[in-house]
Structure formats: C-alpha cells, structure tokens
Amino acid sequence: MHGKALPYLLLMPATLFLCVFFLYPFVLVAFEAVTRDGAFTLDNFRTMAGSWKFPVTVRNTLLLAAIVVPIQLVMALLMASVVSQLETGRSAALYIFAIPLGISDLAAGLIWLAIFDQSGFLNTLLSHLGVVDRRIMFLGYQSKLTIFIAVALAEIWRATAIMMVIIVAGMGLIPKEYYEAAEVFGAGPWKRFVRITLPLLRPSLQTAIILRVILAFEVFAVVAALGGTNLPVLMGETYNWQFTLQDRNVAAASALLILAISIGFTLFFLRVLRVPKEARI
C-alpha cells in the first residue's frame, strides 16, 4: 500500500475536512440565498437591496477599503524598507511592527475606543493643549465623519502588519546583487526602490493586496466597537439580518454579495498585478 497510496492517505483528512467545512457550506449559502421556503426566488436579494440602509452600507464598506488599503500599502512598504536598512535592533523592530497581526479586530476596536471615547485620551490631550473647552462627541450618532475616521485609523493600525510581513518576506527573496549593480551604476536609494524593489516585489504585493482587500470587506468588529450601528458595513448588516431580523435567507444573500465582491477583486488583482512566468526570480 505504500509508495503510491501514501500521499493520498496523508492528504485525505485535510481534503475531506475542506470539502465538508469549506466547499459544502458555500453550496449551502448560495442555495439559501436564491430560495425561500424551498422555491427558487430572487426576493432575498430584492429585500436586501430594498432596505434603506443598503446603499449606505455598500458605500461605507467600499469607501473604507478604498481609503484604508492604499495607506496601508504605503505604510507597509515604509516599514519593510526601514527595517531592511537597520543594522541593529532589526528583529526587535520587526516584532514590534508585527504585533497588531496577533490582535483581534474586536480588541483593536476597543483600543481605539479608549482614544476616541468622549472621556478618552484624545479629548484629554485636546483639553490639556487648550484646543477645546468642551469634550467632543467623536463617536456620537451625529458625527459620522469622525466615526469613519476612527474606524479607518483602527483598521490601518490593526492590519498593516499583515501586509508588512508579506512584503518583508518578499524583499528577502530579491538577490542582493541587483542592488549592488544598481549602486555601481550610481542609482540612489529612491531609484533602487522604484526600479528594483517594486517590480521584483510584485508577487508579494499581489498576495498582500488580495489578502488585505478581502479582509477589508470583512470589517465587522472594529466597526461594532467604535460605531455601533451608526456606521453600517456589509458584514455587520449580514449579522443583523441573521440575528436582529431573524431572516436567514436574506443573510445568505448578503453573504453571497460579500463573496462576489471579494472574488471579483481577487480576480481583478490577479490580472492587473500578473507576473509573467519568465519574470519570476
């Protein structure tokens, strides 16, 4: 039985598991989204899209991703670049930059709640500086803009680390000779970054962006901690349909929408940042 059968035997548990708990649930959720009481219907999508909250929800989610992800990309590139230049304290700096990777999105929301709350640290700082004489309600239902900024900051703070780690790993794969050659020909640091690092980093950038964009559409607990229901996002609305409104089918439709957006963007970035086979290191 050895030889041929062994690899399949070793793969079987993981494969079976993924079939039952990954592929099958997706069939289920798609099925639930297009049926009601056993009959095929698109009513679930109509109900979802007909809710007054729906346009705001989609706009908030997309806008948040559009603002947060580019900033994170720049910050992650900056972190990875400065770390690679460090001669001492490199692993300490890497560990500190990677810390948010291990922090729950809910905890990240609570961390920034400590700052933005009405009796929080930002108000304290502002009043010490004499900028304000009265405490500001940053997270009240009337201050949608500051809620949005707080959520964006918490997201940038929390999930830059995951991109940074991927980019650092990718930078480690670029041969040092390229930089040495560029230096010989007189290329400055910026030119080396733009002409060598960025193009050769494309596979890592692709992974980092795809992963991060998908996570951005999943934003949920940060918003729950900071905005409550004042800043509706897709994942939160899905949760609401399931629990508050007790409608599984519409919740499934909402989940399917998030899935569709995620897959759409994954395909988009796979295509835009495609790395030709012959251009790989």
Add this chain to the structure above:
Amino acid sequence: MSAVTQTPAAASADARKAGDWLLVATVILLGIWVLLPIYLLIVNALSSPEQVTAFPKRFFPSFDTGSLSFFINFAGVARALWNSVLVATLTMILSIGFGAPAGYALSRFDFPGKGTFRFLVLMTRAFPLPLLALPLAVMFIRTGLDDTAIGLALVHTTLALPFAVLITFSLFSGIPVELEEAAWTLGCTRLQAFRKVILPLALPGIAASAVFAFTISWNEVFAAAVLTIENRTLTAFLLQSLGESPLYLKFAGGTALVVPALIFIFAVRKYLFAMWGIANR
C-alpha cells in the same frame, strides 16, 4: 564656511549620518504608532472604574485592580474565558492533526492531484471564511453541534488549516530528504524514520504553527458570535455586551484579549516571516 572646505567624502559621510538619523527616527515613530494605543488600553485596564469614566484622563496607570476584578467577577466572563481557551485548543489540535500530514505529503511526494490540492488550500484565502458560519449554523442544529466548543472549533479550523498546511509544508521541505533515506538504509521503517529523525527537527516549527492556529481562533469574532449562544467565547461575549457594558468592562476585556496575543506573537516571531514568505508562491 566649513561646507566649502569639506571634502566630497566627508560630505557623503554627513549625508549618510543624516540618513541614519532619519531612519532611526522613522523606526521610533512607527514603533510609537504601534505601541502607544496598546499602552493606552492597558492604562485603562489598570485604573479603577471611576478613573476610567472620569475626565480628564491620566496618562499613567494607577495600578488599581478595580476594573480587572470587576471584569473577572462579572457574570459569564470566567466561563467565556474558559470557552475561548477550549475552542482555541481544539482548533489547534484539529488544524495540526489535519494539516501536518498534508504538509508532509506535499513536501515529499510528487503525485497527480497535488496541484488541485494546493489550489484548494490557496482558494480558501480568496473567501471571507467567517461567513461560512451562517450556513453551518443550520447544519450544526441538525447534527447537535450547535452552541458547542467543537462546532465552533471546526469553523475556526477552516481558517487555521491552510496556514498549518503551508507552514508544515515549508518546514518539511527544509529538512533534507537524505536524512530520511539514511534512516531507511539503516533499517528504519518509514514511520520510524519520521518519528526518530524528522519529527524532532520539525517540532519547534510545528509548535509555532500550533500557536498560530490558537491565536487565530482566540481572536475570531464573527463566527464565534454566530455559532455560540450559551457557550460564548470571550470575543462573542464582549461583542454582544458592547451595547450595555460599562467602559471599564470593555477595556478590561480588551486587555484580556490583547495580552495573550502579545505573548503568542512573541513566541512565534521567528516563524512569522518564513510562513508568509512561502505563502507568496
């Protein structure tokens, strides 16, 4: 004056020195950006409930255990903590149990279907996995897995399994196959060779990926909130009590989530970059 008399070499040394300063300043600023918010959360957790709700805030902890003891003694918290540990431990066992054999098979054998399996594993990345909890909730009610630690651990395993497969794959790939072959020629069976030669070498890395699996489960919010009612985990408990719980409970709870995560990330720091490096391929 001195600028005129400076030799070109000295000028470039000066420029380098300025560059070093800028580098160190950037690293320190980024470090503060990551650490300061965590520090502020912990200041809140180590202050008395009155200080947490008071204004203006102190920027240093008073080391009063009032908030923390209120949190620990709050109805349901001790149980939620226990559930979190239980679910995370089960997730850890399941994902290593299923993932490590698959990682070994991928690193040691070439066989038809290998590409398909890798694709299945990588595909999990393109999906917002916590959404799986919605259809699974129904399936779990039918099978009696609803509101159990094992049911939630199964969902968390879909999150952690791909990482376990990829990390163990890179680990085993890093151990020369010749070592194994030498053991076979000396009369070891395949299993013995694995146990006595490969496993001791791979163990630290396997432990790191186990810790990572634990962290993923410990931090997960959405699926936990969907799938547990009576047996809520700490994240689910905190999420569902966001609306009514006082600030000091939130901050103490957030700290309880963050501190173990800090330790986990510290424990696996050596492997963080290796595992994301291979994730690019």
